[in-house]
Amino acid sequence: MRNHAGDGLQQPSLVELAADSLRRRILGGDLKPGERLKEEQLTEELGISRPPLREAMRLLEQEGLITKLPRYGAQVVSLTAHDIWELLTLRQSLEVLALTLAMPVSEEGLAEPRQLLADMETCAKDNSRAGMVDAGFQFHLSLVGLAGHSRISAVYRSLQAQLQLCMAVNTEASHEPLPDNVARHRQLLDAIATGDLALALAALNDHGHGAYLEARRADS
Structure with missing residues (x-):
């Protein structure tokens, strides 16, 4: 060098x-x-x-x-229950807005989220929690990117480290097996792939609500 x-x-x-x-x-x-x-x-x-x-x-x-x-x-940093609530509700709002703008999504548009889901599966097999947290964030970022709205993506990306920390604390404290975490993300992607906005938003709400409840338990 x-x-x-x-x-x-x-x-x-x-x-x-x-x-x-x-x-x-x-x-x-x-x-x-x-x-x-x-x-x-x-x-x-x-x-x-x-x-x-x-x-x-x-x-x-x-x-x-x-x-x-x-x-x-x-x-x-130690995240409080209120910190987690703020992060997850903000994430949920951005993702709902992005999906509302993006739906229906073409097969071409689903290619990146599907590849990132495959990356998550690899992390689960390797039992890599750090890798899972990173791949999980990239998966959600790719969903936000489907809207083609650069400012929404920029706001979401600015929260990366804090959201990843929230996800890491959540995953660690909930003791959720990594394959189960992958399965939850697959269910969300499958709902988006149907092209049905109401179904996709319901799946997103279930996904976010589950994450919020696990995070609340982690802080209690």
Whole structure:
């Protein structure tokens, strides 16, 4: 790798790699909500110095995955029942609007959601919770994208990290088998594929309502 002065390539790469590693640990449940992030330990585990680690943590703070407390340091965000309610109701509203604009959806339009559902099946077989959380978000983002409405997609994408954290906490606490999680998403996609808007919205409501109830149980 080039190491020319002013190259500017190595440092961002270290920051991105560190941020990605921490993000996957949080979403995969290795780093628990409320867990303190100790710089000395993380620099050793990630093999980097403190400056890129701190920059990576700043990025995750902007994403809403970690928070910094005075005289304590950084810790993984803990979502309250109200936080979860806000996130899931906002997600539901955006998805209802997107599907209302998108329906009926062509077979070509369903290709990406179906591929992402296949990715979720692979994650379930590999028992990868972090992978499932990421693929699950991408699946829902692809459904929103069916509307062809760039601003709805942009708003939805801006919530990515917080929604993924909500999904991760929900999946971990509910003890739902990953194949069952895939099955719930398949039922939603099958309803959309019928071209019946009322049926698709009913399936979306059931899907979101189930996620909300599981998340509420997780916080109680």
